[in-house]
Amino acid sequence: MKPGRGYASEASLENSSVHEIRFEGKPNNGNIFEDLHYHDDTDMDNDFNLIGNPYPSAIDIELFFDENNAVIDPVVYLWTHSTPLSTETGDYSFNDYATYNRTGGTGVGNGPVPAKNIGSSQGFLVRAIKEDRIVFKNSMRLKDSNDLFFKRLNDKTKRNSPEKDRIWLNLTTNKGGFNQLLIGFVNEASTDYDRGYDALKNQSANKIGFYTTLNENKLAIQALSAFSSSQKVNLGFDTRIDNRTYTISIANTEGKLKRAEIILFDHYLGVSHNLKEGDYSFVQNEKGVFPDRFSLSLIANIEEVTEQVNEKEEVVISNRGNRFTVRSESKLHRFRMYDLLGRMLLNYYPDDIYFEVNNRESKKGEVLYVEIIHEDLAVTRKKIYKR
Numbered sequence: 104m105k106p107g108r109g110y111a112s113e114a115s116l117e118n119s120s121v122h123e124i125r126f127e128g129k130p131n132n133g134n135i136f137e138d139l140h141y142h143d144d145t146d147m148d149n150d151f152n153l154i155g156n157p158y159p160s161a162i163d164i165e166l167f168f169d170e171n172n173a174v175i176d177p178v179v180y181l182w183t184h185s186t187p188l189s190t191e192t193g194d195y196s197f198n199d200y201a202t203y204n205r206t207g208g209t210g211v212g213n214g215p216v217p218a219k220n221i222g223s224s225q226g227f228l229v230r231a232i233k234e235d236r237i238v239f240k241n242s243m244r245l246k247d248s249n250d251l252f253f254k255r256l257n258d259k260t261k262r263n264s265p266e267k268d269r270i271w272l273n274l275t276t277n278k279g280g281f282n283q284l285l286i287g288f289v290n291e292a293s294t295d296y297d298r299g300y301d302a303l304k305n306q307s308a309n310k311i312g313f314y315t316t317l318n319e320n321k322l323a324i325q326a327l328s329a330f331s332s333s334q335k336v337n338l339g340f341d342t343r344i345d346n347r348t349y350t351i352s353i354a355n356t357e358g359k360l361k362r363a364e365i366i367l368f369d370h371y372l373g374v375s376h377n378l379k380e381g382d383y384s385f386v387q388n389e390k391g392v393f394p395d396r397f398s399l400s401l402i403a404n405i406e407e408v409t410e411q412v413n414e415k416e417e418v419v420i421s422n423r424g425n426r427f428t429v430r431s432e433s434k435l436h437r438f439r440m441y442d443l444l445g446r447m448l449l450n451y452y453p454d455d456i457y458f459e460v461n462n463r464e465s466k467k468g469e470v471l472y473v474e475i476i477h478e479d480l481a482v483t484r485k486k487i488y489k490r
Contacts, residue, residue, distance in 0.1 A: 107137035107239055109153030109226035111182070126224075130159040135239040139174060139231040147230065147303075151180075154237060155226040162243040164219050165205060168299060170243070174235040177299035178204045178324075179221070180228040183211045200228070206287040206300045206326040207269055216271070216355075220245055268330040268358035270365065270401070272378075274313035274340065277348040282313040285324045286336055286399070288358075292326035300326035312341035313351075316394050330359050332480040333436060334401045335454075338367075339394035342387060351397075352382040362404040364437070366452045371396050375452040400454060402436050403480065418475055418483050422490050425463045429475075431456045437476040442469065465489045 104110060135157045142149050152175075156162050168177040180200040201217045202209045208217035221227065229237070268288040275281050292300045296317055302324035304314040314321040316337045327334060340349075351367060365378040369385065371393070376383045417432040429438060434456055440449040448464050448471070465471060467489055475483040 105137070106131045106157035107135045107154060107237070109155040109228075111153065111226065131157040133241060136236045137239075138236045139234065141231040141234040143234075150231045151228045152231055153226055153228055156221050156223055157239055158241075158244055159223050161220040161222050161245045162239065163245055164203060164221050166243040167221070167239070168205065170240060171229075171237045172299070174231060174233055174237060176230045176232055178202060178230065178302045179217075181217055182226070183215075202302055202323050204299055204302045204324055206289060206292070206302075206324050207267065207285050209271065209283040209285050209323055210354075211281065211283070266357045268360055270356045270360045271354035272313070272338075272399075273350075273352050273354045274311065275350050275352070276311065276344075277350075278344075280311045280344070280347070282309065282311055283354060284313050284315060284322070284338075286315060286401075287324070287326050288328065288330035288334075289326050290329050292328050294327065296320060297326055300324075310343040311349075312339075314339050314341075321394070330401070330403070332403045333478060335478075336399045336401070337395065338397035338399055339392075340396050341392045341394075343390055345390050346388050348384055348386050350382050350384045351378070353378050359403060360401060364400075364402040364404075364452075366400040366402065366436075366454070368398045368400065368452075368454055369396065370398065375454060377452065398454075400436060400452070402476070418485070420473065420485060420487055422487065424490075425461045426459055427462060428459050429453070429457070431475075431477075434478045435475055436478055436480075437474075439474045441472045441474070443472075462489070 137152075137154050139152050140150070164179060168175075171177075180202055183201050201211050201215075203217040203219070210216035270286050271283055272286075273281065273283050287300075289300060291297070301317065301320075301322050304312060304321040304323040312321070314323060315325040316322070316339050317325060321339060325336065327336075342349075353365060356363075356365075367376045367378050367383050368374070369376070369383070372385065374383075418435075419430045421428045421430075427440075429435070435453050435458075438449065438451045438453055438458075438460065439447055440460075440462060441447055442465060448462055449460055451458070451460055462471075469489045471487050471489060473485050473487060475485075477483065
């Protein structure tokens with residue numbers, strides 16, 4: 104076996120127990136090189152190379168990126184055997200690959216989300232961007248971090264990484280399908296495609312896809328500049344299977360997003376839903392590609408933002424009976440209505456400049472208070488009367 108090269112093998116199907124394999128020899132040390140295979144064409148899927156950590160210790164994958172940034176895309180794909188062989192084709196599904204770059208990692212099913220330590224003898228895929236070779240160096244090696252190895256779903260080890268402002272979303276089906284995406288806010292990122300921080304979605308074999316969209320790119324991981332008050336992210340969804348119930352849920356949040364409001368908009372059904380209050384499910388009966396079906400609004404906890412009271416009379420609220428019509432010069436993130444006792448009667452996320460709501464609880468002539476959060480987190484408060 105050549106140090107630095109990755110190897111994949113399949114155990115006997117007759118015995119499902121753990122297989123013990125013994126490696127003997129002198130542990131590797133020093134600089135180790137491995138050639139990369141690259142095809143100078145438009146097909147990025149044929150430039151993947153299977154390599155492996157050659158050391159008897161874990162390595163810091165971000166230091167590996169630093170050394171090899173000129174020859175590979177700084178993203179790794181790690182095999183996790185969380186789905187069985189297909190009864191139709193005998194192939195494993197591509198969603199068995201966890202993904203990691205400088206923004207963070209996406210997991211598979213109930214398996215671990217990769218951290219930046221790559222275990223001893225761990226194999227992983229990288230995509231070459233030129234014909235060259237990668238290098239492993241002793242400077243990448245980590246002490247006391249050789250405790251995360253991706254192989255089976257039941258790995259129980261979790262690594263603690265520094266918290267960032269990040270959110271992981273899952274898309275699942277009622278038949279066991281799974282996809283995960285990551286949105287992270289880092290100082291080094293921008294609103295454009297950032298190599299090493301954004302990761303393209305690879306859907307070569309997965310029958311469902313869940314991704315963010317940036318121009319024409321579908322991303323499994325999207326990085327944006329530091330989170331301040333609010334951010335809107337476009338989400339897409341593809342399926343090559345029909346008649347499924349899909350569920351979108353929050354897998355995890357970190358940093359400021361733990362306290363932020365997470366509002367999902369389904370533009371096909373005209374529905375807004377607060378994912379902090381529960382999962383969102385929908386039925387899709389037909390196969391298709393839907394890159395503009397959803398968007399996600401991330402709104403900072405209003406108590407953590409320096410309040411900007413909006414002095415402009417740019418929000419007009421008219422009322423006839425139970426129906427209230429709201430018009431604004433700018434998009435509104437949140438609309439709340441209270442009675443004189445402070446009870447919240449309405450809590451709506453319009454993401455629009457015009458909308459209607461109904462209040463059947465108040466009586467004619469009753470005094471009501473509304474609090475409106477604009478997309479820039481400016482606040483408008485009004486006292487109105489139900490007519």
